[in-house]
Amino acid sequence: MSAIIEVKDLCHTYSAGTPFEHVAVDHISFSVEKGEFLGLIGHTGSGKSTLIQHLNGLLQPTGGDILLGGESIWKDKQTTRAARFRAGLVFQYPEYQLFEETVFKDIAFGPKNMGLSEAEIRERVLRAIGFVGLDEAVLEKSPFDLSGGQKRRVAIAGVIAMEPEIIIFDEPTAGLDPAGCASLLENIRAYQKATQATVLMVSHSMDDVAVLADRLLVLNHGRVEMLGTPNEVFQNATRLTEIGLAVPQITALFLRLQELGIPVDPATYTVSDAMRQLLLLKGGKADA
Amino acid sequence: MAVQKAVTISDLHFAYPSQTEAEPLRIFDGLDLAIDEGSFVAVLGHNGCGKSTLAKHLNAILLPEGGSVHVFGMDTKDEDLLLDIRRTVGMVFQNPDNQMVANVVEEDVAFAPENLGVPSGEIRRRVDDALKAVGMYDYRKHAPHLLSGGQKQRVAIAGVIAMQPRCIVLDEPTAMLDPQGREEVMRTVERLNREKGITVVLITHHMTEAIRADRVIVMDRGKILTDGTPKQVFPQVELLKSAGLSVPATTQLIYALNEAGCALPPDALTTEECAQALYAMLKA
Amino acid sequence: MxxxxxxxxxxxxxxxxxxxxxxxxxxxxxxxxxxxxxxxxxxxxxxxxxxxxxxxxxxxxxxxxxxxxxxxxxxxxxxxxxxxxxxxxxxxxxxxxxxxxxxxxxxxxxxxxxxxxxxxxxxxxxxxxxxxxxxxxxxxxxxxxLKKLRFPVHELAMMMSIALRFIPTLIEETDKIISAQKARGADFETGNIFRRAKALIPILVPLFVSAFRRADELATAMECRCYHGGKGRTKLKQLRYxxxxxxxxxxxxxxxxxxxxxxxxxx
Known part of the structure; x- marks a missing residue:
């Protein structure tokens, strides 16, 4: 396995040298393996948004460097521009960036900017629309006639159609209802399986990222607080609550059970895992 | 003792005119609902189930096509009562940015009393009280766009409190907020309900918020699917799932364990209740 | 920025x-x-x-x-x-x-x-x-x-104060839209005037759509807070010489x- 993203000692200070100076990202280093699903967690103002806008070169670091596939994205102008297409970024509430007359044209905007041929663009748009779970019938509709959830999917398809090696989602499910959340997350999971893309996902919902991500990166005040598998991170569940982050509901429950003296693993975060442990404990009791 | 009804809806019919198709978009086809004064009611349902349309009927932003909506005895169709209805039933929306009028917090909170022609001195008192009630008094001179989402939403609530309403309807007030902002808003709403006796109608799809209400109404396709205390509603896991709602993980766990033959109380909703139930089971 | x-x-x-x-x-x-x-x-x-x-x-x-x-x-x-x-x-x-x-x-x-x-x-x-x-x-x-001459003084003042309130919000929004379109490879820096003007469409359309949506929501929110024009309105801060x-x-x-x-x- 090789690292596809390397973040090296990244710093970003806004409005440096003015009274509004604000350090958003403070010496962050980590790397992401090819094909990995990384969950990014932190409360508002922890530097998540600033960090992800560095990965595709939208923001220029005030210190440190970003390497994609071993090469600095700031090497020259072409590399910087190429970074936009190598790391696709889906912003929060991406539906507000739709602008074309038809869904097709909107999804084609990215691929067109890449200078692809008409035939290639068409193919990519069709593939993208499939990944986000929309019917091809919407392609000729105006994006503004769609429902909120459909608009979001079209906007995501617009980034997927660039077929980036890395795709970054900033709170993809914000504002959706539970059914919408669940099906969108399922689409993202299926997309990653099919394309082997590297996925980064920012989320406030620990329950969501915990089941999807291979590893979690927890940010606090612009620094890396924790980095590891969900299991490793939730070992420090108490620390998470200290820095104002909610732990998954099951983890919270198991922390409390541990306090009550029941020998459970507090790093548990799925219902099925929890059930297995509890039934085992109960069974153990019954046998004794 | 008879409690006064904050809201009485009988046989409500409503449809939106459709832009693309000839058929209008039917929302309600005979909805009946009553809400007691002083209660804290959560209305749950997936997008498009009619909960926002219901909210807009409570302060005469929308008027019934058939049937009637009464708030504190006032018929929303009575045009002469319009201002009285709107001042009695305050409304808070999802996007805090789009409900603030002024670029100073206290001026924004003063907006409704100004519209109602309240004298200046009285406005000052109401604004200060409202900002204190939501814990934003220290920010009264700030510009709204520099506040966090949770703070903005609390200012929006203060703007409604300044009308001295008897009921507040909140339409997904936490949908755009982070967990911290959500908690701030929920605490504020709970306090207003408990301390000031204001009737609260909270529209949400966060189950963890609905658990905090006295009464939960689950809606689906313009109809009431189930209605009761959280302890009565949440154990109906299958029904909730069929309405496109997710059940809190703890409730799911209890449900699954009971399916596997355990005998846990299905109405253990909070983390603490759930932990105690499991503790009791394992120690037994 | x-x-x-x-x-x-x-x-x-x-x-x-x-x-x-x-x-x-x-x-x-x-x-x-x-x-x-x-x-x-x-x-x-x-x-x-x-x-x-x-x-x-x-x-x-x-x-x-x-x-x-x-x-x-x-x-x-x-x-x-x-x-x-x-x-x-x-x-x-x-x-x-x-x-x-x-x-x-x-x-x-x-x-x-x-x-x-x-x-x-x-x-x-x-x-x-x-x-x-x-x-x-x-x-x-x-x-x-000038109100006596039916000149909409209150409405004008209301418009001004709402504009003041929303300018920072819309600037922030413009920033976000620009970033989002750049992330899709939009190029605002090269080309002749015609091309650059055309490159603004992906920014202007979403901005207008959003401004209209905001205006619509704001109007409802104002109605909910009993706004009914300038008639009978009082002020938090009264001007006094x-x-x-x-x-x-x-x-x-x-x-x-x-x-x-x-x-x-x-x-």
Missing amino acids: LKDITLGQYFPGDTVIHRLDPRTKLLMVIVYIVALFLCKWFVSYGVALAFLATVIILSKIRLKALFKGLKPLLIIILFTAVLNIFYTDGTVLVEFWIFRITREGLINAFFLVLRIMLLVMGTFLMTYTTSPIALTDGLESLLSP RRRDVLSLLLGAVLLGGIITLRHFGL
Whole structure:
């Protein structure tokens, strides 16, 4: 396995040298393996948004460097521009960036900017629309006639159609209802399986990222607080609550059970895992 | 003792005119609902189930096509009562940015009393009280766009409190907020309900918020699917799932364990209740 | 980024000038501008300058901030000055090729530059010391007699204050849309004017769509808060003339009278 993203000692200070100076990202280093699903967690103002806008070169670091596939994205102008297409970024509430007359044209905007041929663009748009779970019938509709959830999917398809090696989602499910959340997350999971893309996902919902991500990166005040598998991170569940982050509901429950003296693993975060442990404990009791 | 009804809806019919198709978009086809004064009611349902349309009927932003909506005895169709209805039933929306009028917090909170022609001195008192009630008094001179989402939403609530309403309807007030902002808003709403006796109608799809209400109404396709205390509603896991709602993980766990033959109380909703139930089971 | 643009240019403070009623400040600016245009010779300009200097000192606004406001106007000021130097008839001082510089031309140009500078600095001083919301209130109150002529004074003031409220929000939104389109490879920096103009569509369309959505939601929210036009509305902060306002207005009258007198004597 090789690292596809390397973040090296990244710093970003806004409005440096003015009274509004604000350090958003403070010496962050980590790397992401090819094909990995990384969950990014932190409360508002922890530097998540600033960090992800560095990965595709939208923001220029005030210190440190970003390497994609071993090469600095700031090497020259072409590399910087190429970074936009190598790391696709889906912003929060991406539906507000739709602008074309038809869904097709909107999804084609990215691929067109890449200078692809008409035939290639068409193919990519069709593939993208499939990944986000929309019917091809919407392609000729105006994006503004769609429902909120459909608009979001079209906007995501617009980034997927660039077929980036890395795709970054900033709170993809914000504002959706539970059914919408669940099906969108399922689409993202299926997309990653099919394309082997590297996925980064920012989320406030620990329950969501915990089941999807291979590893979690927890940010606090612009620094890396924790980095590891969900299991490793939730070992420090108490620390998470200290820095104002909610732990998954099951983890919270198991922390409390541990306090009550029941020998459970507090790093548990799925219902099925929890059930297995509890039934085992109960069974153990019954046998004794 | 008879409690006064904050809201009485009988046989409500409503449809939106459709832009693309000839058929209008039917929302309600005979909805009946009553809400007691002083209660804290959560209305749950997936997008498009009619909960926002219901909210807009409570302060005469929308008027019934058939049937009637009464708030504190006032018929929303009575045009002469319009201002009285709107001042009695305050409304808070999802996007805090789009409900603030002024670029100073206290001026924004003063907006409704100004519209109602309240004298200046009285406005000052109401604004200060409202900002204190939501814990934003220290920010009264700030510009709204520099506040966090949770703070903005609390200012929006203060703007409604300044009308001295008897009921507040909140339409997904936490949908755009982070967990911290959500908690701030929920605490504020709970306090207003408990301390000031204001009737609260909270529209949400966060189950963890609905658990905090006295009464939960689950809606689906313009109809009431189930209605009761959280302890009565949440154990109906299958029904909730069929309405496109997710059940809190703890409730799911209890449900699954009971399916596997355990005998846990299905109405253990909070983390603490759930932990105690499991503790009791394992120690037994 | 766009966020860094300062708007409203208000420097909060607690000086006499800051505390003056916004209506007083608006009226004083009008009086001051009229006086400036009546200035004729060094003495009257001197009086106007002295007046402005006093206000600047009282307001504790730094000169640097005021000069910064002049910067964008520099080219216009220089241009009019040059025109005046070359195109005024009178006693010739220097003559070469087709150009002729006259004594009157130089003096005219000097007065013109001085007048523009005094005018701009005076008006900036008002916006620096008055919050936009106070200015709006002041304007609404001053224009209220026009209500009798069915002039929509309240509506205008409401529009101004809503615009002030939403400008920062929309700027932030524009920033976000630009970033989002850049992330899809949009290129705003290269190409000829036509291509660059076309590149703005992906920004402008979402911006307008969002502005309309916001307007729609805001209108509903305002209705929910019992907004029904300007009729019967009261104010949190009522404007009230105080002694300092009366004194200022008297001073304004003296300034105007003085300058008119000086003009009469050709000073």
